[in-house]
Amino acid sequence: xxxxxxxxxxxxxxxxxxxxxxxxxxxxxxxxxxxxxxxxxxxxxxxxxxxxxxxxxxxxxxxxxxxxxxxxxxxxxxxxxxxxxxxxxxxxxxxxxxxxxxxxxxxxxxxxxxxxxxxxxxxxxxxxxxxxxxxxxxxxxxxxxxxxxxxxxxxxxxxxxxxxxxxxxxxxxx
Numbered sequence: 237x238x239x240x241x242x243x244x245x246x247x248x249x250x251x252x253x254x255x256x257x258x259x260x261x262x263x264x265x266x267x268x269x270x271x272x273x274x275x276x277x278x279x280x281x282x283x284x285x286x287x288x289x290x291x292x293x294x295x296x297x298x299x300x301x302x303x304x305x306x307x308x309x310x311x312x313x314x315x316x317x318x319x320x321x322x323x324x325x326x327x328x329x330x331x332x333x334x335x336x337x338x339x340x341x342x343x344x345x346x347x348x349x350x351x352x353x354x355x356x357x358x359x360x361x362x363x364x365x366x367x368x369x370x371x372x373x374x375x376x377x378x379x380x381x382x383x384x385x386x387x388x389x390x391x392x393x394x395x396x397x398x399x400x401x402x403x404x405x406x407x408x409x410x
Contacts, residue, residue, distance in 0.1 A: 241285045241293075248294050248373075249278050256301055262336055263305040273308060277301040294373030347405075354404045358397050365390050366397040 249256075253274060260270035277300050281293070290296050336344070355363055361383060368379045369390070376387040376394075383390070 238285075238289075241289070242282070244293060245278075245282060245285060245297075248297060249281075252294065252297065256298065259298065260301055260305050262340075263302070264308055269308065270305075273301060273304050276304055280304065292373040294370075296373070350404060351401065354401050358400060359393075361385075362393045362397040362400075365393040366401075369394050370398075 256277065257267070257270045257274045260273050261267060264270055264273065277297060280300050281290075281297050284290065284296075284300075355366070358366065364383065365379055368374045368382070369376065376390045380387045380390045
């Protein structure tokens with residue numbers, strides 16, 4: 237495996253691990269399972285990098301995690317179907333729903349609204365840099381070339397955008 241690709245994966249994974257686990261939590265409903273799936277994701281992506289070059293590593297990491305979470309749910313449902321054949325319907329009433337609670341949905345919507353507000357206060361270039369680097373997984377060099385600026389400008393814009401987002405969420409303890 238290319239050492240640069242492994243270093244890139246390690247950098248992205250260490251920087252995004254908490255976000256990855258938080259994105260898996262609503263799918264699998266368990267912090268422990270989300271942590272396990274995040275680790276499994278790292279191993280799968282590392283194995284994939286040994287086989288092929290991956291241009292947009294960060295989105296690939298998140299897509300792999302989501303696919304592993306959905307596979308996990310399918311296995312659990314199959315296993316649960318076998319176990320439920322002998323259970324009473326009363327026992328099933330105590331099983332947690334697959335969907336988030338209304339309170340969780342409202343809280344998530346409020347967080348998303350706040351993020352949209354913060355993003356709207358960024359400069360257009362900061363927004364483009366944030367989306368390209370954090371959501372699309374593009375490198376600083378790629379973004380710099382597209383925008384016609386230096387990589388240090390891209391890094392500064394990303395740092396400022398991230399600081400604005402984090403500042404908004406840490407002011408009230410969220």
